[in-house]
Amino acid sequence: MRGRTFFLYTALAFGLAFLYGPILSLVIYSFNASELVTVWAGFSTRWYGELLRDRQVLSAAWLSVRIAVVVATIAVTLGTLAGMALARHGRFLGRTFFTGLITGPLVMPDVIIGISLLLLFVTLAEAIGWPASRGMNTIIIAHATFCMAYVAVVVQSRLSGVDRSMEEAAMDLGARPVKVFFTITLPLIAPALIAGWLLSFTLSLDDLVIASFVSGPGSSTLPMVIFSKVRLGVEPTVNALATIIVGIVTFAVVVSGVLMHRAEKRRQADIQNAMREAGY
Amino acid sequence: MPETLRARPEKHQPWLDASLRPYIHIDAVTKQFGEFRAVDRTTLEIHRGELFCLLGASGCGKTTLLRMLAGFEHPTSGRILIDGQDMTGVPAYDRPVNMMFQNYALFPHMSVEQNVAYGLKQDGVRKPELKQRVGEALEMVQLGPWAKRKPHQLSGGQRQRVALARSLVKRPKVLLLDEPLAALDKKLRERTQFELMNIQEELGVTFVVVTHDQEEAMTLSTRMAVMERGQVVQVGTPSEIYEFPATRFTADFIGSINLIEGRVKRVEAAGVLVAAPQLGCDLEVTGATQVREGQSVCVAIRPEKIAVAPNAEGAGPEEGAPNAVRGGARNSVRGTVRDVAYLGDSSVFRVDVGEGFLIEVTQPNLLRSLERKVDWDDAVVLTWRADAGLILTE
Numbered sequence: 255m256r257g258r259t260f261f262l263y264t265a266l267a268f269g270l271a272f273l274y275g276p277i278l279s280l281v282i283y284s285f286n287a288s289e290l291v292t293v294w295a296g297f298s299t300r301w302y303g304e305l306l307r308d309r310q311v312l313s314a315a316w317l318s319v320r321i322a323v324v325v326a327t328i329a330v331t332l333g334t335l336a337g338m339a340l341a342r343h344g345r346f347l348g349r350t351f352f353t354g355l356i357t358g359p360l361v362m363p364d365v366i367i368g369i370s371l372l373l374l375f376v377t378l379a380e381a382i383g384w385p386a387s388r389g390m391n392t393i394i395i396a397h398a399t400f401c402m403a404y405v406a407v408v409v410q411s412r413l414s415g416v417d418r419s420m421e422e423a424a425m426d427l428g429a430r431p432v433k434v435f436f437t438i439t440l441p442l443i444a445p446a447l448i449a450g451w452l453l454s455f456t457l458s459l460d461d462l463v464i465a466s467f468v469s470g471p472g473s474s475t476l477p478m479v480i481f482s483k484v485r486l487g488v489e490p491t492v493n494a495l496a497t498i499i500v501g502i503v504t505f506a507v508v509v510s511g512v513l514m515h516r517a518e519k520r521r522q523a524d525i526q527n528a529m530r531e532a533g534y
Numbered sequence: 535m536p537e538t539l540r541a542r543p544e545k546h547q548p549w550l551d552a553s554l555r556p557y558i559h560i561d562a563v564t565k566q567f568g569e570f571r572a573v574d575r576t577t578l579e580i581h582r583g584e585l586f587c588l589l590g591a592s593g594c595g596k597t598t599l600l601r602m603l604a605g606f607e608h609p610t611s612g613r614i615l616i617d618g619q620d621m622t623g624v625p626a627y628d629r630p631v632n633m634m635f636q637n638y639a640l641f642p643h644m645s646v647e648q649n650v651a652y653g654l655k656q657d658g659v660r661k662p663e664l665k666q667r668v669g670e671a672l673e674m675v676q677l678g679p680w681a682k683r684k685p686h687q688l689s690g691g692q693r694q695r696v697a698l699a700r701s702l703v704k705r706p707k708v709l710l711l712d713e714p715l716a717a718l719d720k721k722l723r724e725r726t727q728f729e730l731m732n733i734q735e736e737l738g739v740t741f742v743v744v745t746h747d748q749e750e751a752m753t754l755s756t757r758m759a760v761m762e763r764g765q766v767v768q769v770g771t772p773s774e775i776y777e778f779p780a781t782r783f784t785a786d787f788i789g790s791i792n793l794i795e796g797r798v799k800r801v802e803a804a805g806v807l808v809a810a811p812q813l814g815c816d817l818e819v820t821g822a823t824q825v826r827e828g829q830s831v832c833v834a835i836r837p838e839k840i841a842v843a844p845n846a847e848g849a850g851p852e853e854g855a856p857n858a859v860r861g862g863a864r865n866s867v868r869g870t871v872r873d874v875a876y877l878g879d880s881s882v883f884r885v886d887v888g889e890g891f892l893i894e895v896t897q898p899n900l901l902r903s904l905e906r907k908v909d910w911d912d913a914v915v916l917t918w919r920a921d922a923g924l925i926l927t928e
Contacts, residue, residue, distance in 0.1 A: 417637065417639065419635045419636075419637060419639040420639045420640075420641060420642075422604075422606055422626070422633075422635070422639070423633070423635055423639040423640075423641075423700075424641070424652065425606075425625075425626045425627050426604055426605075426606075426626055426627070426631075426632055426633045426701075427627075427632065427652050427653030427656055427700070427701075427704065428627050428628075428653055428656035428657055428704070429627060429652075429656045430627055433656070437652075438641060441643045442642070442643065521686065524684070524686060524687045525686060525687070527687065528683075528686070528687045528688050528689050528692075529689060
């Protein structure tokens with residue numbers, strides 16, 4: 255028994271170290287005073303200051319955030335429509351084909367998506383003169399394409415958990431299908447929409463490969479800038495930047511976790527109260 | 535229909551008046567799901583103000599029929615008329631019917647009040663009237679104090695009442711109820727049954743109820759339709775269906791019944807004599823039934839219509855009829871008690887009348903007594919009146 259517990263704790267420690275060790279060392283080295291990334295020379299916040307003066311990194315970060323917001327919004331809109339079609343419209347001609355098309359981008363290598371979209375944009379530019387140049391617009395289109403697939407899957411699975419009879423009840427009470435969608439379906443799948451939006455936002459912010467293919471001069475996203483910096487040798491500013499991103503993500507995860515926990519607790523208490531009042 | 539049930543002219547029985555047009559007319563409706571025929575050429579006429587039950591085991595097509603009335607499914611062939619209006623091609627949101635769903639289908643993100651108001655809002659009812667009508671509906675189901683609650687803050691019984699208020703607030707011509715009481719516990723179900731009946735009587739709305747619970751159907755309905763494999767087997771008032779089932783299926787499905795196989799021996803003026811080899815004697819059945827001599831039939835007798843008494847000393851077997859009581863009247867059978875179930879208000883006896891053929895007998899416990907007049911392994915005599923039995927040919 256004792257040996258077993260020891261084994262479990264060791265396994266846990268190794269697992270955590272494997273997952274979070276690199277991130278921890280990155281955070282520690284971001285406070286390194288030395289110019290050499292791997293040599294510790296005392297505590298300093300110097301690289302954070304450098305980072306704030308780095309125009310290139312800041313503009314790339316701002317571009318990435320703008321792209322991610324637009325992409326997430328487009329992807330949620332299109333993905334919800336696709337998810338609705340898959341979950342609610344029963345069997346229609348080409349349903350299987352459509353399902354395949356939707357899930358395709360999930361399993362397709364990024365390189366192939368990137369190349370094919372680049373080819374599409376080049377051909378389109380020659381044929382109809384649009385897009386005249388590649389940049390933010392083409393990155394948004396490319397990201398929205400594959401993010402939409404993720405949203406569709408998330409929305410579809412949430413919809414299959416929503417009782418159909420609620421939508422039928424609304425229709426029975428006189429609401430037309432569009433009204434039913436906005437007053438009943440949408441509020442019920444709102445958690446999936448939020449999750450899909452956040453997922454798309456992260457995927458877009460994170461993407462390097464596809465963006466590299468479809469971006470043009472002067473429109474480098476944050477991952478592209480970091481990657482090019484690292485190729486010329488790792489700079490301590492990259493560590494600082496990464497630490498900030500890790501901090502933001504951790505904060506968001508903790509806050510959402512606490513909020514969800516509280517909501518669930520309140521719900522449980524409500525149910526208990528209702529049961530008690532009913533005399534169970 | 536039997537003469538005895540046609541009495542009481544003061545009772546509201548619109549289905550007997552041939553001059554009245556039925557309010558809901560289901561006309562030869564068939565619904566096909568791929569290879570499966572859920573509803574098979576069903577024709578039903580339901581009158582205004584009725585509380586009509588569709589009764590059947592699961593998968594008999596009753597819910598599909600209800601969903602076609604609501605407009606969620608469309609008949610493969612045939613048509614449905616409500617108040618003389620053909621419903622073919624009319625979508626659910628334009629029909630003058632409302633439905634109460636089995637799981638209630640309350641909107642979880644809206645309060646009780648908003649749930650009830652939803653239907654009125656779709657009709658563009660203005661604020662003051664809206665408020666008043668929602669208030670009235672909640673008053674009717676005694677949920678006024680819970681108006682601001684969300685559905686998950688309510689008990690099962692309260693949710694059921696919200697669903698009822700929500701489906702009645704639009705004053706539909708027809709209210710469809712899908713297993714309205716199935717999710718409630720026994721005590722609450724009994725109370726709610728009467729509430730439903732009172733509300734229906736008060737508002738005069740035509741109710742169509744789908745249920746698999748025969749007791750529920752018997753209590754609630756003015757008339758009911760027994761369904762089996764997509765078809766209506768019998769339509770009638772609860773007492774018609776209970777006392778005069780048309781087929782073995784209906785007889786067996788509603789309540790318990792003893793089905794005794796036999797062959798018609800003689801057709802007399804008053805009734806028929808049926809030879810029943812399982813009982814080893816002849817049974818006399820009165821009442822009009824079209825049978826000929828030699829036809830194989832089934833004699834159906836309800837357990838409560840049989841009397842059980844201890845076998846008096848000296849009664850012995852008769853020549854050629856080993857189970858008949860000597861010199862006794864017809865419809866008298868000797869047997870041995872195999873099982874006694876004490877239910878408080880009544881007792882159920884299972885009596886072996888030879889070769890393990892069991893007859894079920896129910897006796898009300900009229901006297902307060904701890905001792906049983908008839909107990910396990912007692913020799914008994916079962917008797918019933920000639921008009922207690924019923925001959926079934928199908």
